[in-house]
Amino acid sequence: MARGLWHHADFRRLWIGESVSQLGTAVTQLALPLVAILVLHASTFQIGALTAVEMSAFLLVGLPAGAWVDRMRFRAVLVVNDVVRAVALASVPLAYAFDALTVAQLFVVALVTSVSTVFFDVAYQSFLPQLVDRAELVDGNSKLQASESVSQIAGPALGGLLVAAFTAPYAILVDAVSFVWSAAWVAAIRHRPPKPARQPERHLGREIGEGLSFVVRNPLLRAITACTALCNFFAAISFGVFYVLLARTLHLSAAAIGAINAVSAIGGVLGSVLAVRIADRVGQGPAIWLSILVAVPCGFVLPFLHRDWTLGLLVLAQLVYWATSVVYNITQVSFRQAICPPRLLGRMNATIRFVVWGVMPVGGLLGGVLGSTIGVRETLFVAAVGLALPVLPLWFSPLRHMRELPSAPERTPTPSQPSRTRDHGMRTPATVV
Incomplete structure (x- = not known):
């Protein structure tokens, strides 16, 4: 299976484009808050609000985005939104060069990239099942997650060096270039599924309702959605002040912050490598809830962090947290992709992301x-x-x-053949973000 995917030309193009894009994104995750903190001297509340805006789009357009994406070619959605994010991010170093950069512009850039990310992510998670067999989804997600984890190791370290050498606004230019790179590779994918047929009586509200109904009726998807939403909500509260603690309270340099993030992100690589083995050993269901349980103690390191040996404990805690999060994500996202009928992939992903990402701006603001x-x-x-x-x-x-x-798509009626029976959940007994 692994050999087949590495020799799968279209998957390889998707992997190459997304891997470099993830590297650039990891740079921006460090550089953007540092632009606000170090260059524009934003307040703690403004930093939290910026975090909220970065995550707000799933609340604003999350549900309709799924219905719209299901009407489009997924590849085209990916390319267009890569280009939009490249232009938005490139405006930051451009404005800084002319001494015109403001906190307000950072909010606009965060909102534009957030909306584009909604469409990209919904299409991205829906495109993979079109490229590979369903039996290869866990392997494909593991490879993509592994490259993302490597980017999270190299990205913050690179970001710290770039911020130190060229200042934070110019470091963001790396991310803009990475999105252009991603757009070029995705555009080169040869597999071109036909555009979904236009339903004669399609209705946006009804299409959104189908996605909502599919998730709500399924007890496993309900549990996964609730778990992920709670994780993201409280993680967003933490993220809203995490860099304030490191940069202002502990007075760590940008390079040191990047190095801490990079070393701790090794856990993501371990998680992506071990996800399949862990699921095989303990079972797919237990792999999902055990990974969350193991991550719980990691959060208690941050409140007691100082410029001493506790920095080493932070790296260890972050490493474990990343590893368990990746195991959780690979297992649950692969399950979601496998169980969903192809025509509902965009709406299913958008519905879940509307909830699990929609809580994050609230958490960031809080x-x-x-x-x-x-x-x-x-x-x-x-x-x-x-x-x-x-x-x-x-x-x-x-x-x-x-x-x-x-692991098989649940049967759902097509719009032209409505069901006359009620489905109260999974029929198969016993196993995304």
Whole structure:
């Protein structure tokens, strides 16, 4: 299987384009908040608000995006939104060069890239099942996740060096170039599925409802969605003040912050390599909830972090957190792709992402508010306590005992053949972001 995917020309083009793009994105994840903190001297609340805006698009356009993407060719959606993000990000160093960069522009750039990311991610997770066989989805997701994890190792380190050498705004130019690279490789993919047939009586609200209904009726998807949403909400609270702690409270340099992120991201590579083995050993269902359970103690390192040996503990905690998160994501996203009928892939992914990403701007904004009122460390402690909650939806779901998750698409009626029976969930007994 692995040999087949490495020799799969179109998958290889997708992998090459996305891998470089992820490297650039990892640079921006460090550089953008540092532009606000170090260059524009934004307040703690503004940093939290910027985090909220970066994640706001799934609340604004998440549900209709799924229906719209299902009407389009996925490859074209990927290319267009790569180009849009490249232009938006390139405006930051351009404005800085003319001494015109403002916090307001960062908010606009964050919003534009956020909206484009919604469309890109929905199409991206829906495009992979068109390129590879369903039996190869876990392998394909593992390879893509591995390259993302490597980017998260190299990206922050590269970002720290670029910020130190050229300042944060110019470091963002790397991400803009990476999106152009990604667009070129995705455009070169030869597999061109036909454009979905236009339904004579299609209706946006009804199409959105189909995606919602598919997720809500499925008890396993409900549990995964609730778990991921809780994880993202409390992680966003933490992320809203994480860089404030490192840069302002501990006075770490950009290079040091990048190095910490890079070393800890090695866990992502380990998780992508071990995901299939772990699922085979403990079962696919337990691999999902155990990975979340193991991550819980990691959040309690941040509130007690100082410029001493606890920095080493932070790296270890981040390494474990990344590894378990990647195992969770590979397992649950592959399950979602395998169980969903092809015509609903965009709407299913958009529905879940509307919930699990939609809570993040709220969490990011709350992180900024709490950081400004009760303090940075206290906010991180609140987030750590909250990150213990996501395991509950999985523990009280059928996933806890299911070694094998269903791997065939659930049968759903086509719009021209409505069902006269009710489906209360999975029919197959026992197994995304």
